[in-house]
Amino acid sequence: MMDLKVTTLAGKDAGKLTLSDEIFGLDPREDILQRVVRWQLAKKQQGTHKAKGRAEISRTGAKMYKQKGTGRARHSSARAPQFRGGGKAHGPVARDHSHDLPKKVRALGLKHALSAKAKSSSLIVIDDLSVKDAKTKALISSFAALGLSNALMIGGAELDQNFKRAASNIPNIDVLPVQGINVHDILRRGTLVLSKAAVEALQERFK
Numbered sequence: 001m002m003d004l005k006v007t008t009l010a011g012k013d014a015g016k017l018t019l020s021d022e023i024f025g026l027d028p029r030e031d032i033l034q035r036v037v038r039w040q041l042a043k044k045q046q047g048t049h050k051a052k053g054r055a056e057i058s059r060t061g062a063k064m065y066k067q068k069g070t071g072r073a074r075h076s077s078a079r080a081p082q083f084r085g086g087g088k089a090h091g092p093v094a095r096d097h098s099h100d101l102p103k104k105v106r107a108l109g110l111k112h113a114l115s116a117k118a119k120s121s122s123l124i125v126i127d128d129l130s131v132k133d134a135k136t137k138a139l140i141s142s143f144a145a146l147g148l149s150n151a152l153m154i155g156g157a158e159l160d161q162n163f164k165r166a167a168s169n170i171p172n173i174d175v176l177p178v179q180g181i182n183v184h185d186i187l188r189r190g191t192l193v194l195s196k197a198a199v200e201a202l203q204e205r206f207k
Contacts (some may be wrong), residue, residue, distance in 0.1 A: 036109030051091030130160035156197030
């Protein structure tokens with residue numbers, strides 16, 4: 001078990017929290033993280049790219065010119081890829097890029113991502129991600145005091161709407177409820193900020 005200092009948004013001390021080694025104390029493996037990120041990004045890819053092949057081009061079906069006697073190559077169809085306006089050879093087709101990844105590997109990936117942040121001291125626990133007024137300016141100064149310029153904030157199951165609104169306009173700051181936590185978002189931001197409720201929900205989830 002590891003103890004981590006809990007602070008408030010104002011930067012004041014708010015006690016300590018014990019983190020489970022099974023979630024935050026693993027030795028991060030890059031291959032597992034890479035597999036999960038690749039799976040996430042592949043699932044997100046639209047795959048709506050499409051070029052017409054020679055069978056889909058609307059163009060005359062007549063033979064271009066007679067077979068013999070012209071001194072040129074023996075062409076039949078003007079839809080062939082070598083001609084201007086012809087179909088594309090081996091062009092992209094609309095398809096689904098997603099692939100499967102076992103549930104256990106996905107869960108392990110999340111644990112490894114959390115452990116990676118804890119190991120590199122890029123993990124901060126804040127007692128409560130909530131503010132009285134939805135004022136971006138006030139939140140920017142709070143983050144500056146805490147040294148946060150590039151961070152992912154994970155709140156409880158229900159996000160404080162004022163906090164969400166105030167943070168939504170700050171660049172390089174993402175705010176998600178605990179059920180939206182994912183490996184790609186954790187790794188693409190410098191610091192991971194968890195609320196007390198988020199830590200409890202994660203420890204409960206991986207019991």
